[in-house]
Amino acid sequence: MSVYSGKKLRIEIYGESHAEKIGVKAAGFPSFTFDESALNEFLARRKATDSVFSTSRKESDSPIFYGIKNGRIDGEFTAEIKNENKISKDYSALYAKPRPSHADYAWHIKDGALDFSGGGRFSARLTAPFCVVGGILKQYLKTRGIEIESYASSVGKVFAQSYKSGALSAEEIRTKRNAGFPSLDKKDEITEEIRAAKAAKDSVGGTAECVIFGVKGVGDNLFGGLEGKIANLIYAIPAVKGVEFGDGFDLAKMRGSMANDGLYIDGGEVGFYSNRAGGINGGIANGNPITFRVAFRPTPSISLPQKTVDLERKENTEIVINGRHDACVVPRALPVIESAAAIAIADEIL
Ligand SMILES: Cc1cc2nc3c(=O)[nH]c(=O)nc-3n(C[C@H](O)[C@H](O)[C@H](O)COP(=O)(O)O)c2cc1C
Structure with missing residues (x-):
């Protein structure tokens, strides 16, 4: 079980890939009625649907709720999802042989595991x-004027147009993403980059950008900083290896005169000429859209021969992974990024 214990929210995620079910126990939620069909549409974005982008392991992923009546949440609930499509035999040849760069060897060090099935x-x-939980909190945040959207910004060597200044509205992001999934442009090049990696029995990494609209004055200095709070939740997502806010690492190459976000006043309202800070100064949301970019490693499970060890026989060996795997995790990770951001913001404002 993995537990998030925030200021208000408590989220326990349990189960395993090849167990009968997985689920979540949630507490500290607001009292509100959510739209189950909108939630199912959100969950569908995480499902494996496209044969180029994703694994052929397809699941209905319909949650069964306990503690919710007619969509009304009253603080606490449990949701469970059945694992309908598990094939453990894909892993029988991998017994005691950790897949390089997956969690297998770290899992062995921690718990002595040798059966890494699924x-x-x-x-x-x-x-x-x-x-x-993220999809439900996203709906709640919308009732408070807060929207969160993400899109693929690069895959391998293909970079789509960046909108990390927050120049597009949430609606514009949704419309462009629906037309150019998973990015806002360069759909064909990105699809080809993933297809080529898959055809070579390989995988490919990428980045996603996320924008949070409508948050102002949330967060605080030092340990209360909003960047740390969001990043903490983003790093809970498997395969995430980097997070940067606004212009992030590029800021290190600039002078202050270029990096600073000048202010103006218009009709009594303060605004900014740019958004290189990603909407956060001093750990507090400054009213600009909060923007951050997430780096995903290439999917560890690839079908090319790889060097590893046999932990039982204590000898070097090679493996070929034949299970069903995503050639690039970025397309399916987008709703997970939005969920992590929703948990971070909701925990602050509740
Ligand atoms: C949406 C999503 C789908 C993923 N699909 C796969 C997959 O099919 N095969 C695989 O080996 N890893 C996949 N991963 C990545 C692994 O879960 C991850 O690399 C592994 O748990 C080790 O964690 P780490 O990369 O954070 O160290 C996926 C990650 C995400 C977010």
Whole structure:
């Protein structure tokens, strides 16, 4: 079980990839009625649907709720999702042989595991219940004027247009993403980059950008900083290896005169000429859209031969992974990023 214990929210995600079910126990939620069909549409964005982008392991991922009546949440609930499509035999040849750069060897060090079937509790299957709570909180935040959207910004060597200044509205992002999934442009090049990696029995990494609209004055200095709060939740997502806010690492190359976000006043309202800080100064949301970029490693499970060890026989060996895997995790990770951001913001404002 993995537990998020925030200021108000408590979220326990349990289960394993090849167990009968996975689920989430949530507490500290606001009393409100959510739209179950809108939640299912959100969850569908995480599901494996496209044969180029994703694994052929398809699941209905329909949550069964306990403690919710007619969509009305009253503080606490549990949601469970059945694992309908598990094939453990894909992993029989991998017994005691950790997949390089997956969690297998770290799992062995921690718990002595040798059967790494399905990745156990480290599998990205557990991002399904993550998205159940995130999708519900996204709906709640919308009632408070806060919207969160994300899109793929690069895959391998293909970079789509960046909108990390927050120049597009939430509605514009949704419209462009629906037309150019998973990015806002360069759909064909990105699809080809993923297809080529898959055809070469390989995988490919990428980045996603996320924008949070409508947050102002949330967060505080030092340990109360909003960047740390969001980043903490983003790093809970498997395969995330980097997070940067606004212009992030590029700021290190600039002079102050270029990096600073000048202010203006218009009709009594303060605004900014730019958004290189990503909407946060001093750990507090300054009213500009909060923007951050997330780096995802290439999917660890690839079908090319790889060097590893046999932990039982204590000898070097090679493996070929034949299971069903995503060639690039970025397209399916987008709703998980939005969920992590929703949990961070909701925990602050509740
Ligand atoms: C949406 C999503 C789908 C993923 N699909 C796969 C997959 O099919 N095969 C795989 O080996 N890893 C996949 N991963 C990544 C692994 O879960 C992850 O690399 C592993 O748990 C080790 O964690 P780490 O990369 O954070 O160290 C996926 C991650 C996400 C977010």
